[in-house]
Amino acid sequence: MRRLMEAGGLVMAGLATALGTAILVTAILMLTGWDPLSLVVKAIVPVGAIGCGALAASGYYFGAKWLHQEVTKALLFQMVATAAATLLLYYGLVYALVIATAPVGTPLPGFGEFLDRWLTQTHVYQSLSHQPTVDLGEAGGDAYFNAILEFVGLTIGGLWVVFALMRQPACPACGKYLRVLARKQDLFADDDSLAAYYHHEFDHPVDSAEFARHVGHRHKAPLRPGTIRVSTQVLACPTCSTQSVEEILSLNDGREWREADGGRSVDVPAGADVASAYRTGQPGVSSAA
Ligand SMILES: [Zn+2]
Structure with missing residues (x-):
């Protein structure tokens, strides 16, 4: 019915x-x-x-x-x-x-x-x-x-x-469309500064203060040809609350942003909440046992 x-x-x-x-x-x-x-x-x-x-x-x-x-x-x-x-x-x-x-x-x-x-x-x-x-x-x-x-x-x-x-991301377990809990954009001047952030994003446990500080920081390199942009979304399933972090890399070619290789989707361990870390730089309250 x-x-x-x-x-x-x-x-x-x-x-x-x-x-x-x-x-x-x-x-x-x-x-x-x-x-x-x-x-x-x-x-x-x-x-x-x-x-x-x-x-x-x-x-x-x-x-x-x-x-x-x-x-x-x-x-x-x-x-x-x-x-x-x-x-x-x-x-x-x-x-x-x-x-x-x-x-x-x-x-x-x-x-x-x-x-x-x-x-x-x-x-x-x-x-x-x-x-x-x-x-x-x-x-x-x-x-x-x-x-x-x-x-x-x-x-x-x-x-x-x-x-x-x-193309809308859905939870593989529940089949529900994911909701966006947090969004942020960072700009990097070159590959080195990008690598310092992006390649070390998940070095620390996602419920730690170090992780929250790392991902909560806003990177604002000046906009010019060659600037690299990381667009981040924290997505969550409305049923099981499992989160994932989607990241898209784009390169500024002087006229517009072009999507670059290296984007990724990272699954957050069940029960962990990373949304507030990306929004405010403060660790979230995790319900993981
Ligand atoms: Zn789900």
Whole structure:
């Protein structure tokens, strides 16, 4: 019974964000005359539709995390189908608005006739890098290709969210998504200063004052090309409370951060709490026997 209610709740969350996305896109179209779904980059990448597909599937993402549902084939199908169905919801909403606001006495088009006329008259926008977005005029005969491109974009957006959910770390024993208890970022000027911290992070027992002092210290090297960043998260299972320390290394190349080799996930011994050590430099209270 509980599983059935959870599955129902998840579908409701997914439908809510899909409908919300369709309403948002319709509202933007009505207020500005611009269809966010039609935004295409480099002539073929439907970024507007991908973004809307991700937004539409986000209800499933947060619902699944909240209910600790792993990605099954059924959930994958639901997420992608819901993202793609946003297109139909959107067409339906625009059609309903057109019918509702038509002056009394005007002949009302059927849905198919309306859709054909509306799609072929929609303006196409193109955005090339380092150039302003340009209006390419009415879609005309390209309309159905554009509609398929939007459909594909929405599907990709949905899949993107599915992969984001699959990448969420989960407790191997309980299958529950892990919660973040502490976060910190350290910057190191070179490999030597990184090694002094990173390679000796777990030299001391995790419940000792030495460990807490070592990991609680904030390293703030100046930001310049070659600076190394360690992004640390203390994660915990909401059921068995077992913790792990996830660390990602990135290198600043002068323009942006690029993930570097050497990241790791370290399991904390059962019963130990390292979150306060990373947050404050004070050892946590461990419940280990
Ligand atoms: Zn667990």
